[in-house]
Amino acid sequence: MKAFQYATAHSTSSARELVGEKGAYLAGGNDLLGLLKEYLVSPETLVNIKSLPGLNKIERGEKFWTIGALVTVAQIENNAEIKKVFPGLHEAATEIASQQIRNVATVGGNLAQHSRCWYFRHRDVKCLKKNGDLCYARNSENRYHSLFTGNDCISPVVSSLATIFTALDATAIILRDGNELRWSMAELYADAWSQRLAHNSLQPGDLILRVEIPLARSRSVFLQASEKHAFDWALVSCAAAAEIENGKLKSPRVALGSISNVPHQVAAANEFLNGKVLDDAIATQAAAMILQGAKPLEFNGYKVPLAETLIRRALLKLKGDA
């Protein structure tokens, strides 16, 4: 990696000042050090944000819970209350990477992590996402790539937390130039849909402060299918969350990861499920709606039936049947 300057920030305003336009925030460093080692980013200054006060806490509220951006994935995994209140979040955290990574990986860094496309990650390949003029994946090794995209890059969002946060209708609070912006997960990734260069909607200097999760859905699940039994990225991940009242779904949300450059969610399917009594036929219908318009490439067609199965399993597990 290239040499860089280093600073530790003790307040959000000094963090912003120190990072300037050409610096990068350093949280757990799992993603950033990988990018630095491959010369994919060369920030002038690394600003360690782990000493920012108040951002490493999980706080219970009456209407919503707050998870600070510096909370580690292990903190979520080890929190017995989270396991009860947001079981899907607990399941997602438990499956992320390895113990060593979960111990340092932060919520903010997990949401802001960059593309894992193997062409993108190769230091000598200059693809569309690096301002080159070709997407190497589209007509080549694309087995891990997207079924949906809003631009010509087909690298999917892989953050497991983004998938479950989408199903839980969580809000990310972003500090931009001293103002707090409140973004849905869809807004956090909107730019990755519309712009090939973007991994998310964050601009230089934007700082994720925390995530708020409403207590509106007492049931939630997260499932992922991977090639390896453990310590592997999801080929497809699926999260679902809802309340069940008198046997009927209330405010259901289904979200998928690793099949689109944003957490994949279809509003019409959520509406379709609302008020329904879940059974396999309903779950199958919902899955078809969610996957409608999928554009499989040469090697990632398997993701369609895989996603369909995960959606059905997630919904039935939500109901308590699986």
Place this chain on the structure above:
Amino acid sequence: MKNSAPENPGAHSRRTFLKSLGTVAATAATAQVKTVAAELEKANAEKIIGPDAVPVTLNVNGEKIKLLLEPRVTLLDALRNYSSLTGAKEGCDRATCGACTVLFDDAPIYACQKLAIEAQGHAITTVEGLAKDGKLNKVQLAFIEKDALQCGYCTPGFVMSITALLKKNFHPTADEVKHACAGNLCRCGCHPHILQAALKAAGVEHASKTEVVTYA
């Protein structure tokens, strides 16, 4: 006395510094002398340092190690190439193999994916720090007894992961051991013996030596 402490030049520069940044810490002005000193320390810490080598003090296996390192040097590099502590191994240098696992305040982490400069102030334990009074710890002994290695390259990493697990979970199940060790890979394929060793160290050994530990 409390409130009339004269503003020392240090406190002043702290204030000017913060002013230039915008909002925070108007409270510092009325703070006690002690607090001002602590604030000052913070202010210094907020300075940009590097890219050239800077003094870095690491606390490894209970000893202070003073080094001169560029901010880009990883903890693994600092241990192996600047401190002659070669117990933690470099396999992938990309957070995927676990050979470099060390304890960071009792939690296992990959030393290859952490900057040495940010490890300051934390207690680092490497495999060299496990033996006490010349005696190997119970995980190390169990590895020998259960023949849990072939080439040995992955061993320090596994030993650190299992040692960390047994510190918070005295009697783990086989599944819990597997979950804790999922981030360690053994290229020689010793995983079944490693699992046996972990269970042996935890005192929850399987009854029969020939019992097959199945992988789900």
